[in-house]
Amino acid sequence: xxxxxxxxxxxxxxxxxxxxxxxxxxxxxxxxxxxxxxxxxxxxxxxxxxxxxxxxxxxxxxxxxxxxxxxxxxxxxxxxxxxxxxx
Amino acid sequence: xxxxxxxxxxxxxxxxxxxxxxxxxxxxxxxxxxxxxxxxxxxxxxxxxxxxxxxxxxxxxxxxxxxxxxxxxxxxxxxxxxxxxxxxxxxxxxxxxxxxxxxxxxxxxxxxxxxxxxxxxxxxxxxxxxxxxxxxxxxxxxxxxxxxxxxxxxxxxxxxxxxxxxxxxxxxxxxxxxxxxxxxxxxxxxxxxxxxxxxxxxxxxxxxxxxxxxxxxxxxxxxxxxxxxxxxxxxxxxxxxxxxxxxxxxxxxxxxxxxxxxxxxxxxxxxxxxxxxxxxxxxxxxxxxxxxxxxxxxxxxxxxxxxxxxxxxxxxxxxxxxxxxxxxxxxxxxxxxxxxxxxxxxxxxxxxxxxxxxxxxxxxxxxxxxxxxxxxxxxxxxxxxxxxxxxxxxxxxxxxxxxxxxxxxxxxxxxxxxxxxxxxxxxxxxxxxxxxxxxxxxxxxxxxxxxxxxxxxxxxxxxxxxxxxxxxxxxxxxxxxxxxxxxxxxxxxxxxxxxxxxxxxxxxxxxxxxxxxxxxxxxxxxxxxxxxxxxxxxxxxxxxxxxxxxxxxxxxxxxxxxxxxxxxxxxxxxxxxxxxxxxxxxxxxxxxxxxxxxxxxxxxxxxxxxxxxxxxxxxxxxxxxxxxxxxxxxxxxxxxxxxxxxxxxxxxxxxxxxxxxxxxxxxxxxxxxxxxxxxxxxxxxxxxxxxxxxxxxxxxxxxxxxxxxxxxxxxxxxxxxxxxxxxx
Numbered sequence: 001x002x003x004x005x006x007x008x009x010x011x012x013x014x015x016x017x018x019x020x021x022x023x024x025x026x027x028x029x030x031x032x033x034x035x036x037x038x039x040x041x042x043x044x045x046x047x048x049x050x051x052x053x054x055x056x057x058x059x060x061x062x063x064x065x066x067x068x069x070x071x072x073x074x075x076x077x078x079x080x081x082x083x084x085x086x087x
Numbered sequence: 088x089x090x091x092x093x094x095x096x097x098x099x100x101x102x103x104x105x106x107x108x109x110x111x112x113x114x115x116x117x118x119x120x121x122x123x124x125x126x127x128x129x130x131x132x133x134x135x136x137x138x139x140x141x142x143x144x145x146x147x148x149x150x151x152x153x154x155x156x157x158x159x160x161x162x163x164x165x166x167x168x169x170x171x172x173x174x175x176x177x178x179x180x181x182x183x184x185x186x187x188x189x190x191x192x193x194x195x196x197x198x199x200x201x202x203x204x205x206x207x208x209x210x211x212x213x214x215x216x217x218x219x220x221x222x223x224x225x226x227x228x229x230x231x232x233x234x235x236x237x238x239x240x241x242x243x244x245x246x247x248x249x250x251x252x253x254x255x256x257x258x259x260x261x262x263x264x265x266x267x268x269x270x271x272x273x274x275x276x277x278x279x280x281x282x283x284x285x286x287x288x289x290x291x292x293x294x295x296x297x298x299x300x301x302x303x304x305x306x307x308x309x310x311x312x313x314x315x316x317x318x319x320x321x322x323x324x325x326x327x328x329x330x331x332x333x334x335x336x337x338x339x340x341x342x343x344x345x346x347x348x349x350x351x352x353x354x355x356x357x358x359x360x361x362x363x364x365x366x367x368x369x370x371x372x373x374x375x376x377x378x379x380x381x382x383x384x385x386x387x388x389x390x391x392x393x394x395x396x397x398x399x400x401x402x403x404x405x406x407x408x409x410x411x412x413x414x415x416x417x418x419x420x421x422x423x424x425x426x427x428x429x430x431x432x433x434x435x436x437x438x439x440x441x442x443x444x445x446x447x448x449x450x451x452x453x454x455x456x457x458x459x460x461x462x463x464x465x466x467x468x469x470x471x472x473x474x475x476x477x478x479x480x481x482x483x484x485x486x487x488x489x490x491x492x493x494x495x496x497x498x499x500x501x502x503x504x505x506x507x508x509x510x511x512x513x514x515x516x517x518x519x520x521x522x523x524x525x526x527x528x529x530x531x532x533x534x535x536x537x538x539x540x541x542x543x544x545x546x547x548x549x550x551x552x553x554x555x556x557x558x559x560x561x562x563x564x565x566x567x568x569x570x571x572x573x574x575x576x577x578x579x580x581x582x583x584x585x586x587x588x589x590x591x592x593x594x595x596x597x598x599x600x601x602x603x604x605x606x607x608x609x610x611x612x613x614x615x616x617x618x619x620x621x622x623x624x625x626x627x628x629x630x631x632x633x634x635x636x637x638x639x640x641x642x643x644x645x646x647x648x649x650x651x652x653x654x655x656x657x658x659x660x661x662x663x664x665x666x667x668x669x670x671x672x673x674x675x676x677x678x679x680x681x682x683x684x685x686x687x688x689x690x691x692x693x694x695x696x697x698x699x700x701x702x703x704x705x706x707x708x709x710x711x712x713x714x715x716x717x718x719x720x721x722x723x724x725x726x727x728x729x730x731x732x733x734x735x736x737x738x739x740x741x742x743x744x745x746x747x748x749x750x751x752x753x754x755x756x757x758x759x760x761x762x763x764x765x766x767x768x769x770x771x772x773x774x775x776x777x778x779x780x781x782x783x784x785x786x787x788x789x790x791x792x793x794x795x796x797x798x799x800x801x802x803x804x805x806x807x808x809x810x811x812x813x814x815x
Contacts, residue, residue, distance in 0.1 A: 033350045038601055040357040041178040043217040053385070057394035058489040061498075063604050068374075071214055072384075072604035074485050079601060 016064065017081040019052035025085040026050070032082040042073055044083055119160075120169040121201075122280060123193065125225060126209035127218050128176035129605045131237040135209055135267040136173045137617050139277070144621060156189070167281040172203060178217075180224040180319065181353055183599070184522045188326055194228060195319060196329050197312075205231035205284045207276070212242035212249060212264070215372060219364045220357070223291035226260065227315040231284035234262045235276055240269075246375040254371040259289030268611050291363050292356060294318045301345040308337060322349050384478075384606040392482050401483055404474070405505055411466045412509040419462040427455035445642060453638025456718055457631040460777065464513040464626055465619050467506055471517055472618040474502075476610035480520070481602065488600055494582050495589025497523065497600065500530040504581065507537030508574070511778045515785055516622060525594040531785060532795055533585045535778050538577035538770065541719045545769045546573055548723055552745055553762040576770050580802070626781070637717050637776045645688040645714065656685040688713055702768065702804070703761040703811040712768075717776045719769060760814035764807045772803035 019025060027048050030036035043066045044050070053063040053072060060077040124139075126132040136144075140159025157173040174193065175186040182188040193201060206225055210218035225232055234254075242249065255262045261279045265272025294302055294314055298321075305317040324330055324338040341347075390396050431447045474480045480502070488498030496504075499521045506514035514534050521527035538546075547570075554566045647653065660681035664674040683689055692709035699709055707726075715722035726741060748756040773779065773796045782792040 030354075033354070034597065035599075035601075037181065037350065037353050037357070038183060038599055040354060040361075041181075041217075041220060042601055042603070045358065045361050054388060054392065056392065056485050056489060057397055058486075060489050061485055061600055063485070067216070071217065072606075073601065074481070074604045075601045076488070079599070 014085045014087065015081045016050060016052065016083040016085065017077055019050075019085075021052055021055065024049055024051040028084045028086040030082060031084055035079060035082050039079075039083065043067065043071060044073070050083070050085075120163075120167065120280075121172065121203045122169050123172045123174055123203035123206045124209065125174050125190065125206050125221065126176060126235075126237075127178055127211065127221060127603075129603055130176070130209045130211045130218060131267045132173070132176055132209045134611060134614060135207075135235060135237065135265075135273070135276075136171060137614055138267055138270055138273045139171050142617065142620065144617070161277070161280075163277040163281040169280060172201075177221065179221055179357070180228075181322065182326065184524065186522060188328075191319070191323060191326070192328050194225075194230065195316065195323075195327055199329070203230075205233065207233045207235055207280065209235045209237050209267070211238045212236045213238055213245050213247055215247075215249070215368060216361070216364055219367070220360055222258070223360050223364065224315075226258070226287045226289065227291055227313075228319075229286045229313045229316070231286050232260045233276065233279055233284065234258060234260055235267070235272075236262055236264045237267050239264045239272075240266050248373045248375065250371045250373075254367070257289070257367045257371060259287040260284075292360050295352075295355075298345070298347070298352070301341050301347060304341055305338060309334070321347055322353065382606065387607055388482065391479070392486055397482075397486055401486065404479075408467070408470045408505070411470060412463050412506075416462040416466050420459050423459050423461070424455065427451060427458070441646075444646065445639065448646070449639040449642035450635060452642070453635040454631070456638065457627060457634050457777070460510060460512055460626065461623055463510050464516075464623055467509065467513045467517070468619050468622045469615060471502060471506075472615040473610045475520070476608065476614060478605040478607045481604055484602070485604070494585045495526070495529050496533075496585050497521065497526045497598070500526060503530050503534050504537060507534040507539060507581075510539050510541070511535040511537070511775065512626065512781050513622070515778065515781050516626070518785070523598050525592050526598065528592065528786070528791065529585050529588045531782055532588060532791065532798075533581040535773060535775065535795065535799065536577050536581035536584060536771065538574045539775075541775065542573075542769055544720055544723045546570055546766065548726075548741055548745070549757075549762045549766050552742055552757055553759040573766060573770055576767070580771060584798075625784075632780075634717070634776050634780055641688070641714060641717055643687075644691070645683060645686050648682075648686045649690065652685040653682050656681040683710065701811070702807040703758075703764045703815065705756075708765065712774075716774050719774045722769070758815070760811050763814060764811035767810050768803045768807040770803075771799055771806055773799035 013028070014025075015031075016025075016027075027044055027046050027050055029046050030039055030044065048067050051065045053065045055062050061074050062077060062080055063072050063074045064080070065072050124132060124136055136157070136159065139161040143161070144157060144159040159171050159173070161169050161171050163169050172193070174190050177187045177190055180191060180194075182191055193199070193203070194206075196202060208222045208225060210222060222232070222234060236249065236251070236254075239249075249264070251262055251264055261284075263272055263276045263279060265276060267273065292315070298318065299314075301321060302314050302317045305311065305320050306314065309317070309320065311317050311320070320327070320330075320338055321342055324335050324342075330338075342349075391400060431451055434443060434447050434451075471480075474483070483501055484498035486498070487501045491497050491500050500518070502520070503514045503518040506517055511534050514537075515531050518527050518530045518534070521530060550566050550569050550573075554569050557565050559565050559568060648656075657678050660678040661674070664677050669677060684692075688710055689706075691713050692706040695709040695713070696704075696706040699705075699712070704712070711722050711725040714725045723741060726745070745757050746755065750756045779792045779796060782795060783789060786792070
């Protein structure tokens with residue numbers, strides 16, 4: 001199941017927001033049900049590799065490179081925080 | 088490529104009233120096949136649309152929906168012509184914005200006369216996985232489809248190899264590899280589009296077993312042929328515009344009865360679809376991973392979104408844009424102005440009578456007021472189209488989002504706000520790139536507060552009148568400082584009005600900033616050209632109608648008066664002219680000003696006087712306020728007429744006359760308090776028919792332009808009142 005409700009366990013998990021610049025990780029699940037629908041459509045599928053590509057000059061939004069394709073997604077930090085990572 | 092010059096959109100037989108059974112009618116007997124073009128944003132859909140239809144495009148409204156509908160005629164083969172409907176770019180059939188709802192409204196109603204015979208789905212071949220999501224949804228609706236496998240060149244560069252035959256087999260529809268930017272594959276696509284297409288036989292997703300009882304009931308109730316379509320009714324009944332309240336009620340009861348959870352179901356569906364797509368891609372796509380250098384896009388981004396260089400370059404681009412809109416556009420604008428004046432004087436010297444005056448001073452003058460904006464609109468949209476096409480706009484949005492968000496705007500509001508300093512009309516049109524309804528409405532609402540170029544004549548005349556031409560702190564020109572202050576006042580009022588609206592406006596739509604970051608590309612000049620032509624056409628025909636109508640009304644008000652008041656005024660003016668031994672030119676001006684005073688417009692000016700007296704204005708300024716309601720530039724012309732300065736309205740003489748104007752006590756009328764009050768009034772007041780007309784067009788209703796009118800006029804009145812009462 002891709003969507004997980006906000007539980008204590010989920011909040012301690014690392015999210016895309018916590019990635020360092022250039023760091024890659026694998027998407028585990030999406031936290032915010034409504035946002036998840038949009039993110040899924042845009043290719044943030046659980047199991048996909050994600051790399052933090054760059055930050056806007058003021059720190060937000062950020063850009064992510066998804067999968068092994070050269071597909072770049074830009075989103076706000078608050079939105080990135082809903083994409084949880086596998087440890 | 089076959090040019091389409093001989094086909095006119097207007098004369099093409101309209102494919103209306105084709106009825107319900109159109110889907111099964113062979114195309115040969117039809118006048119016009121109707122084809123919808125669907126695809127993800129950045130999948131090259133607009134390029135393909137432009138390739139297929141060229142300049143045979145028109146923009147209209149979708150019936151009942153407040154969104155643009157772009158259609159065009161394409162000559163597929165010598166025998167076949169088709170109407171192509173360009174639908175907004177979308178990632179799935181679950182709409183997120185008003186724009187995207189157009190798609191579901193069109194594709195879910197088989198009974199509609201607008202229902203397409205089939206769809207062409209454009210996908211980015213270098214990004215197949217994500218792009219196929221929308222395709223599989225459309226196929227499951229049972230829509231006959233063609234897959235336009237676009238951007239094959241990019242895919243090849245990335246080492247992506249696609250087995251077209253196998254993909255065709257897997258998807259069950261014709262697959263045409265192409266490169267729409269270069270026009271490669273367009274001919275093949277046209278030939279396929281001219282064929283009769285059957286509904287796809289492959290299905291990609293079956294709704295879960297436990298949903299079938301609910302789906303069957305919906306199918307039976309609406310007489311639907313397809314499970315997946317019925318499932319979408321359950322998901323989206325609230326947003327499907329053609330459903331009656333009773334029908335909505337029925338679906339809602341079913342949904343509640345079966346405990347249907349749309350969000351979870353949609354997530355499941357999306358993941359299931361991706362799983363299926365992965366299987367398909369495994370069989371059809373092989374990627375030869377070569378050691379690749381860092382993409383050039385990333386290198387460019389290191390500079391173009393750099394915390395220092397990024398903003399500097401952005402301001403450089405803006406500066407260029409302003410130069411273009413202010414400086415370059417002034418030459419063709421002057422030409423248009425002179426051309427209109429020439430036509431007018433030609434008519435006036437050869438003909439006479441009230442009808443001719445109506446034609447020249449009402450219709451043609453109004454038309455001139457429309458046409459004169461064409462160079463600015465064309466240039467501004469040329470810039471914006473290039474920035475969009477290259478992918479730079481996405482970076483600007485990215486850099487500005489954080490700052491703009493604080494004020495209830497978003498990154499994409501930057502372009503309209505900045506263009507607003509040139510002219511609010513093209514600026515408001517450029518707000519269309521903002522998908523979020525609330526952000527877009529706020530942007531449209533506050534853009535006219537940015538000081539546009541039409542305010543410059545008013546600003547300069549009044550500033551020069553009351554602000555001494557001297558230096559402050561040794562090097563700042565005081566008049567320049569005041570001028571800058573007026574621009575700043577406009578900008579601050581826009582920003583803070585946005586902030587206020589942020590808290591006032593309620594919306595169901597959630598604000599996202601999840602956006603694909605396109606790679607940099609060279610602009611396609613054909614797309615840029617078509618954008619320019621289309622925006623100019625839209626402006627001239629849509630906004631133009633309203634502006635001309637208002638000009639005619641204003642002309643009537645200024646040319647006629649109650650009873651024989653005007654004739655009396657003219658006789659009296661002639662008598663005083665003879666008495667004071669005025670020159671023929673001065674006599675004419677004196678007569679013109681006396682007649683204006685006694686016209687309906689003058690009458691309104693006098694009626695208005697009690698209301699504007701607290702602001703320090705008299706009836707003469709009242710007339711100018713009324714006439715310049717159509718456009719601020721008219722202020723100087725009206726003032727020069729009232730104070731009978733001369734038809735050519737030389738700035739200097741206007742200032743001299745204004746300076747010489749005395750109040751009832753014999754003191755100079757234009758005190759600093761009065762002038763500043765008037766200046767502030769012009770900073771805020773919504774005095775631009777063109778803006779109102781374009782807001783009406785863009786929001787498809789009178790609600791927003793009227794609210795804007797009331798708000799801005801109110802703001803102008805209150806600020807003016809405060810300024811005058813404080814400084815008098």
